[in-house]
Amino acid sequence: MRLFSRSILIGLLAPMAVSAHTVDLAVGEDAFRAAYEGDVAPAAGGTLKAEVGALHNTDEGDLIHLGLKVRGDAGGYTTGVEGALGATLYGASLDQPDEDVSALALTGELYVTPPDLNRARLALALNYAPEVLTFGEGKSLLDAAARIEYEVLNETRVYVGYRVTRVELEDAGDQDLQKGAQLGLNITF
Numbered sequence: 001m002r003l004f005s006r007s008i009l010i011g012l013l014a015p016m017a018v019s020a021h022t023v024d025l026a027v028g029e030d031a032f033r034a035a036y037e038g039d040v041a042p043a044a045g046g047t048l049k050a051e052v053g054a055l056h057n058t059d060e061g062d063l064i065h066l067g068l069k070v071r072g073d074a075g076g077y078t079t080g081v082e083g084a085l086g087a088t089l090y091g092a093s094l095d096q097p098d099e100d101v102s103a104l105a106l107t108g109e110l111y112v113t114p115p116d117l118n119r120a121r122l123a124l125a126l127n128y129a130p131e132v133l134t135f136g137e138g139k140s141l142l143d144a145a146a147r148i149e150y151e152v153l154n155e156t157r158v159y160v161g162y163r164v165t166r167v168e169l170e171d172a173g174d175q176d177l178q179k180g181a182q183l184g185l186n187i188t189f
Contacts, residue, residue, distance in 0.1 A: 138167050
């Protein structure tokens with residue numbers, strides 16, 4: 001039993017041993033999202049990153065996520081373009097109707113930093129789980145965001161963007177945990 005509890009403790013503290021950490025906080029009209037991302041290991045063509053986060057909507061419910069992705073330069077002769085591909089596990093607890101949904105979403109991200117505007121960046125993210133990868137009372141899950149970021153301090157960005165986080169239920173249609181504009185802060189250390 002002692003070995004098991006030590007393994008759990010090491011597993012919880014392991015993300016702190018990674019070399020780069022990013023905290024992302026975003027607020028919308030009725031939702032708040034917090035996420036932590038860290039480098040896990042070098043990978044072919046980039047870096048393996050782990051992300052954990054939560055979204056709370058005062059009226060609709062809560063959503064947590066845990067993901068792994070490889071992020072790196074887009075390749076070719078492009079400069080200032082990065083991409084990421086991976087998978088994200090979601091768990092949602094909806095208020096109306098009272099349903100729980102889990103999903104394994106395919107993840108894609110794109111970051112574009114224009115060379116002449118190196119403090120500004122466009123960030124796009126898409127996480128989608130079709131029916132075959134959605135469990136419980138869900139038919140699909142979509143978590144998509146677009147934002148414009150501006151680096152106000154070294155490794156500290158503020159942003160404005162739009163996010164839609166939607167769970168499609170078998171009997172109750174679409175449930176939006178977040179849909180609309182958001183303001184955020186992204187800090188890397």
